[in-house]
Amino acid sequence: xxxxxxxxxxxxxxxxxxxxxxxVDADSDHExxxxxxxxxxxxxxxxxxxxxxxxxxxxxxxxxxxxASEDLVQIVFYRILKYRHTYRDEGKFSAWIYxxxxxxxxxxxxxxxxxxxxxxxTDFHDQPDQDPAPDTQAGTADDLALMRRALARVxxxxxxxxxxxxxxxxxxxxxxxxxxCSVGAVKVxxxxxxxxxxxxxxxxxxxxxx
Amino acid sequence: MNCQRVQDHFIDYQxxxxxxxxxxxxRAHLASCPTCxxxxxxxxxxxxxxxxxxxxxxxxxRLREQFYAMLETHQREADSVSPFALAxxxxxxxxxxxxxxxxALQFAGALAALAVGVFTGARYLTPPPSxxxxxxxxxxxAQQKIADLEAQxxxxxxxxAASLLQQKSTSERxxxxxxxxxxKSPDRRVLTDVVSALALDPSVNVRLAAVEALTDHADQAxxxxxxxxxxxxxxxxxxxxxxxxxxxxxxxxxxxxLFERLSRDEATDQNVRDSARRGLAVLRTPSPTDPLKNNxxxxxxxxxx
Numbered sequence: 001x002x003x004x005x006x007x008x009x010x011x012x013x014x015x016x017x018x019x020x021x022x023x024v025d026a027d028s029d030h031e032x033x034x035x036x037x038x039x040x041x042x043x044x045x046x047x048x049x050x051x052x053x054x055x056x057x058x059x060x061x062x063x064x065x066x067x068a069s070e071d072l073v074q075i076v077f078y079r080i081l082k083y084r085h086t087y088r089d090e091g092k093f094s095a096w097i098y099x100x101x102x103x104x105x106x107x108x109x110x111x112x113x114x115x116x117x118x119x120x121x122t123d124f125h126d127q128p129d130q131d132p133a134p135d136t137q138a139g140t141a142d143d144l145a146l147m148r149r150a151l152a153r154v155x156x157x158x159x160x161x162x163x164x165x166x167x168x169x170x171x172x173x174x175x176x177x178x179x180x181c182s183v184g185a186v187k188v189x190x191x192x193x194x195x196x197x198x199x200x201x202x203x204x205x206x207x208x209x210x
Numbered sequence: 211m212n213c214q215r216v217q218d219h220f221i222d223y224q225x226x227x228x229x230x231x232x233x234x235x236x237r238a239h240l241a242s243c244p245t246c247x248x249x250x251x252x253x254x255x256x257x258x259x260x261x262x263x264x265x266x267x268x269x270x271x272r273l274r275e276q277f278y279a280m281l282e283t284h285q286r287e288a289d290s291v292s293p294f295a296l297a298x299x300x301x302x303x304x305x306x307x308x309x310x311x312x313x314a315l316q317f318a319g320a321l322a323a324l325a326v327g328v329f330t331g332a333r334y335l336t337p338p339p340s341x342x343x344x345x346x347x348x349x350x351x352a353q354q355k356i357a358d359l360e361a362q363x364x365x366x367x368x369x370x371a372a373s374l375l376q377q378k379s380t381s382e383r384x385x386x387x388x389x390x391x392x393x394k395s396p397d398r399r400v401l402t403d404v405v406s407a408l409a410l411d412p413s414v415n416v417r418l419a420a421v422e423a424l425t426d427h428a429d430q431a432x433x434x435x436x437x438x439x440x441x442x443x444x445x446x447x448x449x450x451x452x453x454x455x456x457x458x459x460x461x462x463x464x465x466x467x468l469f470e471r472l473s474r475d476e477a478t479d480q481n482v483r484d485s486a487r488r489g490l491a492v493l494r495t496p497s498p499t500d501p502l503k504n505n506x507x508x509x510x511x512x513x514x515x
């Protein structure tokens with residue numbers, strides 16, 4: 001196992017425009033955060049520019065609620081400011097920010113579990129505004145819409161692993177640290193998640209065909 | 211490598227993190243196993259579809275605006291010093307300007323302040339002289355009060371002794387008797403108590419102790435009369451002998467008729483009769499060694515005259 005694979009993001013083989021910047025300089029992230037911790041609050045702006053889109057993507061994929069996801073990103077950065085003194089020197093900033101993001105997402109789901117609003121992501125595909133327009137329901141666009149809906153229906157636990165590994169391009173070691181479990185457990189979960197996604201995907205396709 | 215193990219390695223193989231020999235074994239298995247081939251291609255396909263998913267739509271400009279607004283607020287809070295700290299620093303500067311900065315001057319200043327304080331205290335905090343007179347008055351009153359209290363306590367002591375004589379057990383009554391012997395000058399009341407104990411106490415031992423207690427005070431008339439009265443009533447030979455010897459010792463000439471009667475009484479104890487005879491002899495021969503003992507004006511010695 002390469003040390004780099006533990007400390008660096010895996011560079012995706014598939015070019016993904018809104019995944020983490022390929023040229024992320026972890027040291028620079030760390031230095032920026034140290035400066036923020038020391039009181040140079042405005043330096044957080046640079047970190048915001050680097051991370052707000054990946055975080056937004058993470059929340060949208062997880063919650064399927066674009067508007068709420070913006071709020072969640074805002075909450076993450078608010079917590080960074082509030083708890084900036086707890087940032088450790090040895091800590092890796094990307095790990096820390098995803099740690100905060102997961103907690104924010106967990107709070108969000110807990111809050112919505114209490115309220116009667118339609119929070120179940122499996123209901124998401126029934127919302128008309130997220131359905132692809134009829135004229136785009138062909139070829140690749142159709143495929144993507146199908147995949148989006150399938151991902152929304154996968155269980156929360158599996159969806160989280162899929163988003164972190166396949167869309168946010170965190171490696172298994174980082175995910176293991178985030179989920180507080182072993183790397184082996186992450187791999188097993190990732191494999192099962194892909195299987196579930198495939199089942200859901202073909203089920204929806206069958207439903208659509210019918 | 212069996213099918214299960216191969217499929218367990220799919221994720222690592224997909225990521226390119228599988229060891230070289232394991233990858234070779236996996237490829238070899240795939241080439242010969244249609245089931246695993248299907249499974250692998252399905253996994254690859256769904257992964258490809260998933261990763262082909264375009265990233266979520268761009269967040270709205272609202273997010274950036276809100277973030278920078280929050281950032282500005284926090285930066286201002288961090289920059290601004292609290293008004294309390296500001297006021298404190300101003301106070302500090304004020305006193306720093308007011309007070310000397312060199313330690314020697316600070317020390318001198320502190321000494322001067324102490325001297326002024328001591329002087330002021332000495333000048334203004336002494337009690338006014340007019341207060342002395344009332345204090346003296348109070349003193350006198352207090353002394354009077356103390357004297358009264360002392361008298362009361364003394365009376366109380368006598369009362370206690372009397373009550374002890376009347377109520378307590380024999381041994382306690384004896385203890386009280388012996389305690390009265392320690393009194394240098396017991397008052398008349400105590401002596402009366404002891405005399406009445408000599409006359410009335412049912413216990414021979416208490417009566418003997420009473421005689422002993424009265425020995426040092428036999429120069430007093432009340433004691434002598436008490437002894438004489440007790441002797442006429444006394445029946446216990448031990449006490450009779452003690453009284454006779456005491457009366458003879460102090461030359462109580464009024465006891466002579468009593469001694470004579472006792473010495474002739476056939477019914478009395480032989481020892482008592484002998485003692486009475488000796489007492490008579492003592493009373494009839496004036497003591498050359500102690501002529502002053504008859505100076506008692508209440509008992510003018512007939513032998514001298």
